[in-house]
Amino acid sequence: MTEPIQDDPTVRPMPQAAQWSYLMDMDGVLVHEEHMIPGAGEFIAELNERGTNYVVVTNNPIYTRRDLRARLLATGLDIAEDRIWTSALATARFLHSQRPGGTAYVIGEVGLTTAMHEAGYVLTDRDPDYVVLGETRTYSFEAITTAIRLIDKGARFVSTNPDATGPSRQGLLPAAGAVAALIEKATGKKPYFVGKPNPLMMRSALRAIGAHSESTLMIGDRMDTDVIAGLEAGLATILVLSGISTLNTVEQYPFRPSLIIDSVADLIGHTADPFRS
Template sequence: MNIQSIPAIKGLLIDLDGTMYQGTRPVEGADQLIRFLKSSNIAYRFVTNNSSATPEDVAARLNGMGIPAEPQDVCTSGQAAAVYIAERQPGASVFVIGMKGLRQALLDSGLQLTDERPDYVVQGIDRQFTYDLLARAVRHIREGAPYILTNPDLLVPSTDGLVPGAGSISAMLRAASGTEPIVIGKPSSILMDYALKQIGLSAQDTWVVGDNLATDIAAGKASGCGTMLVLTGLTTRDNYDGYARAAGCEPDRIYETLDALTEEIAAMLELNKTV
């Protein structure tokens, strides 16, 4: 490994599914990585496209797998969507298609939830989605409400395998309204920029860690961060070339395991001590 080619790492933005865990199982080395970052005073955030869960929910899930986490360590697409709106129109009214995590994030940012004449339509994954919600959202968008999409994931993992995600619901809204949404989550840079503000670092000092070229790595590139692909989830050596072509981007570094990533960061820190 050529650690001299790695600029100083002050912070990491870390993906969750496929990077920290797979389903209900932690990825090997996930707990050691987080403990190492803590002991080395390297700032980090868990960055997830999942808008259905609150930061408290995410932290509880991680802790349940033995991965240390606090709610303030978590950045969700729901939080980023709420802040995006609140910065542009404080106290705006919002028609929401989404679950607890998204609704709570909107309220926490001082936004008002409404069914009639909203300033914005915000949509994430919604497991109670109905035709009536679709019809009302389309009407509001066609009447001029900007359409905000938490994340474009067409499929998401569940205990029953892959199921439709926020992007699948969005396909209906886009087709019926004739409007393209403002996308908040990966591969958009908006979620990453939100996380960078939370971590208090510049993109030049921060690296994105993830297992998905089309979301994690593409978002890191879009935000100007360094990118580290771990072959712990979606991407493997066997499928790498196809995914790289489809994503239109490649990572700055590739690691077989989280342990290898931890070892390289540790070596980089030791090298900096001697410079």
């Protein structure tokens, strides 16, 4: 386990809580390229055995919670649907809070359209209240053109997440952030991104499981999304080195996580108090 040096003035003091709740990223924390990260199964099993409150938080808006549960099961991870929270669900909840029963033109897959319908939204291309951009493996030039024209006519522009690229076995794929930049360039209208690093994503996940920021920690593999989102939402943060960020990249940022570890395997046996030395 890699721990911050206690007398380093750049390191956040170790937080304390009677019982911790957990928010955690999925890719790079629990799985990597459709394979379970070693120790993730035992870590989740320990959380379940202790009755710990936790939720997996992902910027991926493509899949429903049921789909993601099935994909995790295929890797050997048994995580209940209600312990999964996506940027699609956070976006739908945000829009419902802003304009209940509204209308939207949506570019995205079933994870986003299902969340929007469940939030009471009508999906339409006729004078919608919002244009909502998610992610899809088949971005359509026609759909993007429609979005540009609707935004130009006054529809508000919202996107599920700011990720510019996503991974695939063949290499990088353009993601919502890249397509949003195209639409912004054409319309002059900036989107409102709901997903990480927006702390709104963290707060909506907290509400989904009834947890409080003072006693919740965020586990992530990226300084620029997971850690900063956790910090801005008032959470303790743990960076794992099993994904994107490394010890070298940590030094590029003016903020620090509460704890740095190699992977969630280091938390096995310490989930009650991961900050106890």
